[in-house]
Amino acid sequence: MLSWRLMMRVTLVFVAAITAATVGQVVLAQQFTPKPPTAADWAALAKLPDFNGVWETGLGGGGGRTGGAPPAAGGAAAAAGRAGAPAGAGAGRGRGGAPAGPALTPEYAARRKALQDAAKEDNETANCLPQGMPGIMGQPYPMEFLLTPGQVTIVIEAYQQVRHIYTDGRPLPADPDPKFHGSSVGRWEGDTLVVETIGFSPLTQLAANTPHSDKMRIGERFKLADPDTMTIETTITDPEALTAPFVSTRTLRRHRDWTLAEYICEENNRNSVDQNGKAGINLASPGSPKK
């Protein structure tokens, strides 16, 4: 009797284990599997808005971008607090003294103030570390959009970076590794490419001197304002860092006669920043070792 019950238990455990393994396989099987593109998939690209080619954002002092929070104030606020801007530059106040930039929670406002007070002369981009998202989208260099079945690829000249936006219907990853450009999926809503990105490296910043939490989410809406003008409306949410969505808009111009150039930051980088934020310049004679 006793041994019978024990056998039943063992059997039940086995059944449970097998069931769990089977369910696990089913879950795995439900993971997204990209399909090979068909001729129809390639032909369908011709019906999408013409994003292909080389685009450049406006230049100088935050040109080409307006930003702020809440969204209703976005168009009027100046482009203060641009991600990737040097320490202490342009943070806090917009044109006419109006508050601009992201609306931070007390904790993140304190963290930003601490970074500002540290008054670092420069940040790691001086050592050739790329900005990551969202700063990489605002560099004074062009970017090239490539549309292929199931994917939009943005090749960014600055720091020779690339973003992969999957438009094949896959979901965002449930637990992505933190990355400089995060993990992106996109879909077409009419003529607008709507992109959602999550999972950012802690080495990237929400805005100048402004860290983000691991819950930061970036939404982007790409569309053509006219045949050679693209607008990108960017909405950043972060339940730990922001009290309201941080919305900004960039305008890009297409340059049909441009090609992307090479940008190897380490080729001859004579700028630097040390661990204390002290900026340096290396004047070693050209051709000699820079040490």
Added chain:
Amino acid sequence: MTHTLKQTVRAAVVAVGLVGGFAAAAAAHHSFAPFDMGVTKTVSGAVKTVEWTNPHIWVWLDVPNDQGGIDLWGFEGMSPNFLGRRGWTRTSLKPGDKITVTYRPLRDGKKGGMFVSTKAPDGRLLSMQGGQNPEP
């Protein structure tokens, strides 16, 4: 009178353009911290070489010193990518060219700074906004 006004406006436009260009350059890669951006100086010499490289070009100048010798000065400009789309080429300045460089000096007093502009031997103004044809 009108001529003077026109010149003033033109100078102002150039000044604003230069500041905008520098802001863009800094946002791209590094801050102005090593440079005294409130000071503009000039120095004359002969081009030793131009490093037409990323992330910035460097113009190296042989400058005669008070002791009868030659000092090597270095000036950081924008990137070949940026300037190459705006009228500069890697041979806009050639070794041996006698030029006067307008620059923002290094704060540490070393021989060099941030390149602002120069007039190339062919008369073109080479600035961080690009290369422009000589004034008519």
